[in-house]
Amino acid sequence: MTNDYFTPPYNLEAEQAVLGGLMISTDEDKRQHVISLVKSGSFYSRPHSRIFTEIVKLIKSDYPTDVITVSDSLTRSGDLEKVGGFAYIAELCRLPSVANIVNYARIVRDKAIQRYAINNLNTCVEMLMANDGLDINNKLSNVQQVVSSIVEHAKTGKSKGLRPALDVVGDWLDDVDRRFSDPKNAVGFTLGIESLDELMAPKQALRGSLIVVGARPKMGKTAFYNRVATHFALNHQLPTLLFSLEMTDRGIIERMISQEGDVSADIFYTGTHDDMEMARALARAKEIAESNMYIDSTPGIDLNHIIAECRKVKRAKGQIGLIAIDYLTLIKAGQAERRDIAYGDITTGLKNLAKEMDCVVLLLTQLNRKLEDRADKRPTPADSRDTGQIEQDCDVWIGLYRDAVYNDNADKSLMEILLRLNRDGNTGTAYAQLVSSYIKNISKGEAERLSFKGNDNRKSYARKGQQATEAF
Structure with missing residues (x-):
């Protein structure tokens, strides 16, 4: 030799x-x-x-x-x-x-x-x-x-x-030059929900960020997940990697097509439908099919599986826009003394993955049911169940809340998007509508009107109850 x-x-x-x-x-x-x-x-x-x-x-x-x-x-x-x-x-x-x-x-x-x-x-x-x-x-x-x-x-x-x-x-100076020469593509990523994007401006969701979305059941986590994912695939036109441990891949696609086509998923089952609606849905299906979206609905996967699949796409495509995971506690955790330590290892691994892939990682998580014992049931990062490191690991923490889940007289569609933690920008409350399990944009004025209407209904209901008691 x-x-x-x-x-x-x-x-x-x-x-x-x-x-x-x-x-x-x-x-x-x-x-x-x-x-x-x-x-x-x-x-x-x-x-x-x-x-x-x-x-x-x-x-x-x-x-x-x-x-x-x-x-x-x-x-x-x-x-x-x-x-x-x-x-x-x-x-x-x-x-x-x-x-x-x-x-x-x-x-x-x-x-x-x-x-x-x-x-x-x-x-x-x-x-x-x-x-x-x-x-x-x-x-x-x-x-x-x-x-x-x-x-x-x-x-x-x-x-x-x-x-x-x-x-x-x-490298930083090159980034600054790009921001001024092409501001639309040089800043962080919008998430596709107008009021939330306005709240997170001007930096938006930066590459390398771990975004955690927490909520109790029926608050619209999957709808949020689908809206952000389709926005990345269709609007940012970047490789979008979805790991769904709860729904099937076909179930996810069906919801996305319904959402983007603004049609009810019932039309795919009844056999009776409006031709214009079906044409619109199929057109959106074609767009999603031709996008850089990848879906993995393998049950019981662990963090190593997610990392390996992401690296495979990064090598093939050169870049990734979004990795979305639904949801944390369904990921197979490693052995540890306590569950919160085991899931903490996962959130730390996902934050490292966001940095390695230079993309946004969106992680859904269930919240502790103890929050329902509070008078104000709007979630905070401390409500994350069995995941003690979420606040330390995430760059953005968003809670989803719908008053209608707890109050019959609240508006059924109004969703509050609570931006509780944002290391690179503002915090506050954004609003959307959840209609037929799909998220729709809503103006601040319309959100205030719906919220006021719900509060007014509750007051009216309370007055009628008091009058009935007095009459008795």
Whole structure:
């Protein structure tokens, strides 16, 4: 076996050509393309990495990048002699062809990806060989995470672990530029319920967020889940991954088609229907079928199953918009001293998954029935049943409440969406209507009218009861 097997892949000539091209090229589009392809860590040679960092700093400050300015900048930082001196900077500018600078950058990038992959795959071997008490399933899950990070690095150039502040600030500035150049697509994600989106503006639901939705039965959790999921798939047009441990995949689809088509699901069973309604429903079915929506209704799945399936889609599609799970306590929990610890491990794992997949994770959860002993039955994060870490792990906590579940005279359709916790923005109450198990948008004025009508009915009912008592 030759020593070449143990030599990390690199191409010093391509690295030199990239640096020289950046200094002498007058084609700004090509220079920006090169900067998007390679980072300082892409260079095998440390002096080359340092020179690249200085050139990029000058480019972003709108300064010239010729031999004199680059050498002067390195002199002021005390690094000129460390990278080879003025003579070496001048030598870099003797390129075969400036026109090929983007191709040279691709060579540098490909070699860097190879080195990154080799280093991380060596780590996988070490993990599998280690006598650390972990079972094989956990080890394979860790290996899968490393492989996913390699694929992610190849597509985005971003790596896990410690990163220089310079790189992080650069990514942040790129994000800021995108927000101002394309505000619609650069901010967080809307959830598809107008009053809630208004309340969460301007940041909305950010990538990497874990959103927990808690409610007692009959409050509209599944309707909320379906509305957000279809909004991501049809409006944001991003891969939307649904894990339903309660309903079948066909049951979910039927509800979504009914909701989006604004028809009753009864028309799919009775055989008698309005042709326009059926046509509308089938049109929406076609849109959902052609979207990037994936549904897994496998019963009794655990967290490892969810993570593995998400990583599979991320590798195939390159990105994910939403992972939605219905619901927490139906996920098979691992062994622990107490249930709250076991489910806490799941919520922590889902928060980590949101960060790893760079997407929004929506998690539904049942709430403790003890809240029904209170006079005010509107939920809070503390009502989460057997899941003590939810408040610590989630970025957004939403409670759903319908007064009609407890009060016969309340409006049957009015839903309160209680945004109790929001680490990146406002909290407050949003409103929607729940009609035939589907969520519909409603204005604040209409919500106030329905709420007032319900309160007025209860007062009238109470007065009649008092009058009947007095008459008796």
